[in-house]
Amino acid sequence: MLRFILRRTAQTFLVLLVMSFVIYSLIGLMPGDPIDVMIAGNPGVTPAMVAHLREIYGLDQPLPLRYWHWLMAALGGDLGFSRTHSQPVLEVLGPALAQTAKLMLTGWSLSVVLAFILGTLAALKPGGKLDAAIGLFTFAGISVPVFWLALILVLVFAVTLHWLPASGMAGIDDGGIVDQLRHLALPVLTLALANTGTFTRYVRAAMIETMRMDFIRTARAKGLSEPRIVIGHALRNALIPVVTIMALSFGTLFSGALVTETMFAQFGMGKMIYDAILGNDYNLALSGLLFATLVTLASNLAADLAYGWLDPRISLR
Amino acid sequence: MTAIDTGAIDQASSVWQLRWRRFRRHRTAMASLVLLAALLLFVAAAGPLAALQGLDPDATDLLSRYDSPSAAHWLGTDEAGRDELLRLMYGGQMSLLVGIIATLVGGTVGLAIGLAAGYAGGRIDALLMRTTDGIIALPLLPLLIVLGAVDLTKLGFSSQFAHSGAAGFWRIVVIIALVDWTAMARLVRAAALSMKERDFVQAARASGAGPLYIVFAHILPNVTTPIIVAGTLTIGRVILFESVLSFLGFGIVPPTPSWGNMLNNAQEFVTTDPGLAIYPGLLIFLTVIAVNFLGDGLQHAFDPRSER
Numbered sequence: 001m002l003r004f005i006l007r008r009t010a011q012t013f014l015v016l017l018v019m020s021f022v023i024y025s026l027i028g029l030m031p032g033d034p035i036d037v038m039i040a041g042n043p044g045v046t047p048a049m050v051a052h053l054r055e056i057y058g059l060d061q062p063l064p065l066r067y068w069h070w071l072m073a074a075l076g077g078d079l080g081f082s083r084t085h086s087q088p089v090l091e092v093l094g095p096a097l098a099q100t101a102k103l104m105l106t107g108w109s110l111s112v113v114l115a116f117i118l119g120t121l122a123a124l125k126p127g128g129k130l131d132a133a134i135g136l137f138t139f140a141g142i143s144v145p146v147f148w149l150a151l152i153l154v155l156v157f158a159v160t161l162h163w164l165p166a167s168g169m170a171g172i173d174d175g176g177i178v179d180q181l182r183h184l185a186l187p188v189l190t191l192a193l194a195n196t197g198t199f200t201r202y203v204r205a206a207m208i209e210t211m212r213m214d215f216i217r218t219a220r221a222k223g224l225s226e227p228r229i230v231i232g233h234a235l236r237n238a239l240i241p242v243v244t245i246m247a248l249s250f251g252t253l254f255s256g257a258l259v260t261e262t263m264f265a266q267f268g269m270g271k272m273i274y275d276a277i278l279g280n281d282y283n284l285a286l287s288g289l290l291f292a293t294l295v296t297l298a299s300n301l302a303a304d305l306a307y308g309w310l311d312p313r314i315s316l317r
Numbered sequence: 318m319t320a321i322d323t324g325a326i327d328q329a330s331s332v333w334q335l336r337w338r339r340f341r342r343h344r345t346a347m348a349s350l351v352l353l354a355a356l357l358l359f360v361a362a363a364g365p366l367a368a369l370q371g372l373d374p375d376a377t378d379l380l381s382r383y384d385s386p387s388a389a390h391w392l393g394t395d396e397a398g399r400d401e402l403l404r405l406m407y408g409g410q411m412s413l414l415v416g417i418i419a420t421l422v423g424g425t426v427g428l429a430i431g432l433a434a435g436y437a438g439g440r441i442d443a444l445l446m447r448t449t450d451g452i453i454a455l456p457l458l459p460l461l462i463v464l465g466a467v468d469l470t471k472l473g474f475s476s477q478f479a480h481s482g483a484a485g486f487w488r489i490v491v492i493i494a495l496v497d498w499t500a501m502a503r504l505v506r507a508a509a510l511s512m513k514e515r516d517f518v519q520a521a522r523a524s525g526a527g528p529l530y531i532v533f534a535h536i537l538p539n540v541t542t543p544i545i546v547a548g549t550l551t552i553g554r555v556i557l558f559e560s561v562l563s564f565l566g567f568g569i570v571p572p573t574p575s576w577g578n579m580l581n582n583a584q585e586f587v588t589t590d591p592g593l594a595i596y597p598g599l600l601i602f603l604t605v606i607a608v609n610f611l612g613d614g615l616q617h618a619f620d621p622r623s624e625r
Contacts, residue, residue, distance in 0.1 A: 011447065015451040015454070026464065026467060029472065031466065031468040140606060143557075143602060143606035144605075145561060147564050151587060151594050159587055166587070250456075255456055255457055258462075263584070270459070274459075288459075289463065292456045296456050
């Protein structure tokens, strides 16, 4: 078990290291140049001064060397300065991370609950009418473009019904907890609906498999009622692996969060990265992407370990 | 020797006839096939309709922005006074083309990697599969956006090419193919692994067949059906990727329409002209759900155990 943990952790760090180099190189390929941004609006700059600036910032050095310097600084906690926010990157990251966590956790939990209800109902009678209807819903969930789903929800709940605000994180005049929750409602609903389809398929498949097991037949033979068999026996056994797989979908969830945050003007990690790329804020884009990768990899690792620990049938190699 | 009565089974003995029979019984898949055919006709009619109406899908007319449907513009006009229906049709050509081409490119990459990993085994297999795991674990959309933002002139392309429509098209095909080969690679690897231990493959090897011959003559033909199913499902995913990238401004760039970039100003449309916010997304949704149902139907049809 310990060897398994160590190996998986080492693998995760290796992937993170490789990705940090890939992302660092990609950010260097974005349009524009940090020096161009710096000297913009300053007509008195001579080519000699530009060359000097390049030297100061180390931009004349080859890519691997620049990466090495950046990596050392980053490991020391210096992620640089965000150009568009005029703040150190770490101070921008903090609130964005909190906002994304709020959105993703509520969205994820809601879709898990929905998926368990729908998946269990569908698995009660595979091939039946209810199963077909839920199947249609899951296919719709997998096939819908998230940004369009958000638009439709805005159209229905904000523009037509006026129940909920269309975007933003809080009203200007209010800003209390109820107001914040109202602003979170549509983004969370979007994210949850977009993920429920996939999650429902997991639950349905796991439930159908579990319902075929011998201990279910034993429970029936004992004369237990069907709800007790489904909830007390089958669901409990299907629960653990399914929730673990759902935790593994963090990467997809984050992609969904990027779209949702952009659509609803929620300042989370996704919108932060998107704005940073649009605004040539190299340091912020780089750190944001790396942070998103780090959190995704960490959650995958945690889910992997939990899976191996909870299910003794998995051999840990 | 008396003839044995084989009954109805013999009537449709070909594998493909049996598959078609199973496919036809999958009602949603059949409906999807019809829907997809209709969508193809719809986007193919763009050229003829434009000629017939004498309209140019890229011609802007700021005096007739957000026009309601009329005899001249059947679905009205968009935010720049362009004919909405024609742009939906041309945009559909672009979205479907990206979907198919990127699937073919990514599928070929996945096929090659899966075959290499499955057939070679050992260290090559371990390296390729760890790479695959690594890519699957990444938050893909932010990375796709960075790839979409890459300045092609910094990679040595001429400025003229970097800003052309062709570069925009190939860029999105390449970046989607770069990340969406993993499912195919895993599937093909698993199939290749199980195939290479079979007796007939061992026999071929014993009679002196080289690895390339074995892969092409014995392994590939036996993994065709899962590849077709996986490829179909990939098309749906790729169309979704294209639409979200174009929507965010990092895919197909206007004035060339795609279903995704037609929604660029959608937040504005929601209040001014909801139709413009609904149509392109609805077409994406219908296309992708039909493709997914088609994949489901094919899986069902290719699996002899799935007789209902």
